[in-house]
Amino acid sequence: MTISLKPNNSSPEKLQPTGWLKYLSFSLDHKVIGLQYLVCGFLFYLIGGSLAGAIRVELISPLSDFMPREVYNQVLTLHGTIMIFLWIVPVVNGAFGNYLIPFYVGARDMAFPRLNAVAFWLIPPSGLMLITSYFINGAAQSGWTAYPPLSITTPAAGQIIWILSVLLLGGSSIFGGINFIATILKLRRPGLKLMQLPMYCWAMLGTSILVVLSTPVLAGTLILLSFDIVAHTGFFNPSLGGNVIVYQHLFWFYSHPAVYIMVLPAFGLVSEILPIHSRKPLFGYTTMVFSIMGIVVLGLVVWAHHMFTSGTPPWMRLFFTIATAFIAVPTGIKFFNWVATLWGGKISLNAAMLFSCGFIINFVLGGITGVALAQVPFDVHVHDTYFVVAHFHYIVYGGSVFVIFSSIYHWFPKFTGKMLNENLGRFHFIITFIGFNLCFAPQHWLGLNGMPRRVAEYDPQFQLINQISSVGALLMALSTLPFLWNILQSTLYGEEAGDNPWNALTPEWLTSSPPPVENWDGEAPLVLEPYGYGKKDSNETQEAIR
Amino acid sequence: MPKLSAILTLTTSLILGIAGVWVAYNVDMLPVSASMNAPVYDELYRVLFIIGLILFIGMTALVIYSLIQFRRRPGESGDGIDLEGNISLEIFWTAVPAIVVLFVGLYSYDIYDRMGGMQPLMHDHSGQMDNQAERVWGGIGSGPIESSSEKNSLSLPIELTAMQFAFIFHYPKGDIISGELHVPVGREVSLKMESKDVIHAFWVPQFRLKQDVIPGQPTILNFTPTKAGNFPIVCAELCGPYHGGMRSNVIVDEQEDFDTWLKENSKESI
């Protein structure tokens, strides 16, 4: 097999089903694959969201009365696993990465189109396998962290299926990561320097480095765990002389960077959206690039902050406190730069902008509680409580999910050639924002006051706050309805968008909407200033690029 | 003009700061503090809360202000100002968070030290330390467990065994076995914890203390209760279906009451 870094324009593989059927085929077109990731991810999001709903219904009353306790733990495990491995990671990386990166580097496809298709097609079967384990013999019930010895002593079938599907999903993301690194570094249009790339490329480069370095560690760990389960080896099994803490170190060596695998691409997407809708250059391009790389480096060395209560020696606690807290510095730079990007702009308050700004506000709160959690004495009290549940949902929902919605509002015209309804979009934002904060803000209090996480029953004194939280979750669930309606309605009858409805300068907008199979009819435009707003009239800049 | 905006920024920051301090001291969001390191924890909590609140309100206000002030008004077209960066500004907002983070880190180190977190762990089996492969890690306030060394003859040794789904306490003195933890007020307790099956965690929210109970690897947690009363012990690590029901109580007694309890329950006379 020869692998060509220059996709061949006339290869017969490009002759593929057309119409909507192409989305159910082994398409090699990066745009098709991107949308496959997006739609598939969204379907899993609906499943993961329903499971979250079930959890919140159980927690309306202090007793375990809505579902059996084993089922609660299965639902909880499935919810966490689906949301991370089948929704956020595939969508912020796979979906937008595949769709946008070739445009941004001026290529006609990804470096390895076939590998790309394989990476996507690993996802639906592993996801289905994970979910069907619930009906076969009961899904895994040891949480998405699968700490031994619990994961060794709970029923094996579900846990093994869980391991298999996470391994496949990990493989998928490694394939994706390799592909992004190769595409960004090797397929750049001649004349385009790294420091002229749109910020999302940098975010994806950083993310892919994390993926390639840390996911194999998770894979190895889970393989050892599966040996412990099926072959009764004793790597992590204390009754056979194994060490349970070693698993935690290995697991978090992947899973802490995984947080950045979920938010760094989101940072990149926001950096694309804010300049366009505030008609200003991205503020501080260079510091933005360095802060991404700073986050990558620091992100790799802070994993043990998840283990402050698991018997780590004091020096380790200190080191990991300081290293963790320092991530606030590069992250802070990005947030100040975004606000500076808004400053003095001509801001359109459309749905994409609102979701991005909602992201900034939510993530700042999630980041603040994160720095607090990095402090050992503080963490010791709230570790494994609802304070942590609140903190990470502010990061993954208030961060990544808000950005995914923002990105859908922003790129939908590119995907389909149709506009989304802005008023419905703003309505969607308002309900989501209120519901989200109502659901997760009170949980900080719950954790501080004594409610542990992953429990189906709790002290009755926490009932009122849990009910408020559940009402928030209901609002969030309802808020998907105007969104789905908007997508459906606009895809079918939406207003024509034209090629470049936002009057943007980034390369994907300088072709037709939706773009042709080869991305550009003629040669790819050479965009050296993707954020050149305000220079002269940006219309002229656009003409000049063409 | 720049003078005016500087004054404005300064006054708003000042107001924000004062408001933050006021909220931190007047809106109490923690359960009662009932151990020696709880007030120390609460101090850290307050500092973090003040800094966090100021940052959060400041950033939110900036975003909302920008959205309103710089919104595109009807009929307006064209671009915003061509502003690509500002080195001194960027250095400023790299340096300030770095200093704040460093301050918070050093401060919480100090808190950690005051809680006893930096004390080296002393092993109880002093004679056979090297051939004993048993790893013992301590939680915050780790220290000796056995009263063999004189300087700690005051601390009360108790052994905790956790299992699905209960905490069992054993008092070497008097050979008492109990499902609840009885401790006297004002005396250091040295809890040696081990699990029979999976990982559990020992958490008393009013003590602001938590430590995992790990199979195959004993851990030690030292604390000094300061308030008589009845506080919940909560298992904080997913340990199976009844994890949510794995709760117990710590009953903090006055010394006489504790002595009576000890006498009534001990198998042998002390």
Ligand code: HEM
């Ligand atoms: C749709 C709105 C959501 C709601 C209402 C929700 C609710 C919840 C609740 C109530 C729990 C935990 C409960 C417990 O500890 O007992 C939980 C856990 C979790 N959620 Fe969500 N969640 C939502 C979205 C998300 C998203 C988007 C992610 C993305 C990564 C996510 C990731 C997780 C994870 C990793 C856990 C921990 C699972 C575990 O402890 O094993 N959630 N969620």
Ligand SMILES: [Cu+2]
């Ligand atoms: Cu337990």
Ligand SMILES: [Cu+2]
């Ligand atoms: Cu438990």
